[in-house]
Amino acid sequence: MVDAMGYTHRLGVITPSGNVVVERVTTALLSAVPGVSAHYARIAVRGAVDPFPDSYDMDGMLAAARLLADAKPDVIFWNGSKGGAIGLQHDRALADAITAETGIPATTSMLALAVALRGLGARRIGLATPFTSAYQQRLVAEFARWGCETVAETHAGLADNLSYASVPLAEIAAQLDAVAASRPEAILSVSTNFAGGLLAAEAERRHGIPVLDTTTVPLWWVLRTLGHDTAPLAERWGSVFSRKLPA
Template sequence: MAHPLPSLRPEYQKAIGVITPSANLVVERVTTAILSDFPEVSGHFSRTPVFGSKDLFPDDYDWDGMLAAARLLAHAKPDIIVWNGSKGANLGFPADDALCARITGECGIPATTSTVALQAALPHFGANRIAVISPYGRAYQERLLGRFQAEGLAIVAEAHADIADNLDFAAMPDEAIAAMTRQVAASRPDAILSWCTNMPAAYVVDGLERELGIPILDSTTLAIWHALSSIGALDGRGRRWGRLFDIRSRAG
């Protein structure tokens, strides 16, 4: 006689669905690591095509791919669906507001993104003067900085690694990420944005924040922090992932 599957085990009380770019090696690792501090929350993943050195949809989302990934996650009925990708900031902040609305409209599930999470986090730090680090090439970085400025943020410093291929972003060593962070910290911004969800900056955030005395908002961590905030899971745990996790009230 077959035993029924324990589909509602008490230790798994909440679920987060995460959409990640297809060439991304960082999001799932970081999400799983963060959620190890929140054992009642399970993470579930779906992918949308984003790979190589050329974006096939430079001025918009691949809506078919994005919504297909969201629909698959919706089968598991998570409490929230997260687009853990940084592209929305480069398209302009309203793009991710529209993405969340479409996901919720089609799936009936709340949604957030790295860019939406950034908008929720910045006021908690009183941050308007920002520095930005990324693995991107100059043209993409300049467009990104322009988008941040269009939202009223002052860019006081930037550094980028000038890497072309999406998959190669994930191979950046801690030392290179730390060097860029220290470089822009010299301008004493209100916050430093580590902007690319395939750049593994999450692992060095806490140590660098303590060293530099400046909040560091990593796009990968931001999305999961905001998802946890939205489902009411923040309670002081997760502090090893940065000052974000000192914010315990629901954000945004």
């Protein structure tokens, strides 16, 4: 259905309250996709202490999803990377709960990342993040459960959620270059408040290795699911956008 402003699809996006990257990157990416708009709800994620370190605040998530549902989006997704630390089963449960609550299809950044990795057949990964060493090791352990070996990793050592957005682009580029030296089959930029998605395509051209960013990969999944050809986005946002969804 086309609305009065000519839009055919609406995306409902749940983002952490301390996140300033998701909306900026999503707006920039969708500027090249006519007829698609994004609409946002935030949940409380602030500072360095997570009151739900091993799960989601399901009440908060579902409250955000219900508010987004009022706008009748075609899909709702959690644009956050926490599932990489607490386990993909929590993201599956979250997506199922959102759909059960709203009747709207749902996914998450990490579920989309798992789909992209499966499509690439990538088992040896490099990991670039803003996180602390302890949090990074949780990611490495979770990716191992996915069947992925982390052959190289680098992290900025930050714990405060808002601070992730402060990592300079030059430093992120250096992180991507550092893990590329080990020749992984894919490089993952993990944290949706970390601007790796802005540099993915450029890093791919330097190293010939796919770069998957947790802020942009769910947009690839959502747009493909809604029937959009994302191939024209690949030059700016990375080669994953040239790929169809795996069967």
